[in-house]
Each structure stands twice: as structure tokens, then as C-alpha cells.
Amino acid sequence: MFNTTMDELGRVLIKREIRKQLGLGKGTKLSVSVEDGAVVLRKTEKTCAICKAEIDKDSEIPLCKECIDRVKASK
Ligand SMILES: [Zn+2]
Structure with missing residues (x-):
């Protein structure tokens, strides 16, 4: 644990070793949430818009490969 101070814009420094x-x-x-009075920061993972499976961070389409194939096949 370490202590940090918020600046006037609400920014907080996270130590390099933790980053x-x-x-x-x-x-x-x-993703920022409040849990039991604590501010929790979580890396936003990209998930498929249909099945919520994790997808490639660089993917431009918010769908996993299987769902893309399924959508294509249903046309
Ligand atoms: Zn999917």
C-alpha cells in the first residue's frame, strides 16, 4: 500500500511499480467503481457484445471470432 494525494482535477498518481x-x-x-466506500480501478477488458467472451484488444469489431462467424452464417 502507498499514500498518494489527489490534485485539483481529481487525478491520482499510481506508483510506477504498480503500473x-x-x-x-x-x-x-x-473501469472505475465504488465498492464498500472504496474507489476501485480495473483495467477495462474488451468483451464480445453478444457472448461476453474476452476479445483481442486491437479488434475493431466488438465481437469474438465465433460470433462474427455466426452472424455471417445467418445472412
Ligand atoms: Zn461472442
């Missing part, structure tokens, strides 16, 4: 450990870098998208 490294979690693979957080510039542009990493985070």
Missing part, C-alpha cells in the same frame, strides 16, 4: 505489475500504461482504459 508495471498490472501492465498499465498511457492510454490504458480503466
Whole structure:
């Protein structure tokens, strides 16, 4: 655990060692939630819009390969 101070814009510094450990870098998208009075930051994982399976972060279509194939096959 470490202590940090919020600035006037609500920004908080996360120590480099923690960023490294979690693979957080510039542009990493985070989901913010409040749980039991604590602010929780989680890396936003890309999930398929149909089956919620994890998908490639670089994928431009918000669907997994199987769902893309299924959609194509239903046409
Ligand atoms: Zn899917």
C-alpha cells in the first residue's frame, strides 16, 4: 500500500511499480467503481457484445471470432 494525494482535477498518481505489475500504461482504459466506500480501478477488458467472451484488444469489431462467424452464417 502507498499514500498518494489527489490534485485539483481529481487525478491520482499510481506508483510506477504498480503500473508495471498490472501492465498499465498511457492510454490504458480503466473501469472505475465504488465498492464498500472504496474507489476501485480495473483495467477495462474488451468483451464480445453478444457472448461476453474476452476479445483481442486491437479488434475493431466488438465481437469474438465465433460470433462474427455466426452472424455471417445467418445472412
Ligand atoms: Zn461472442
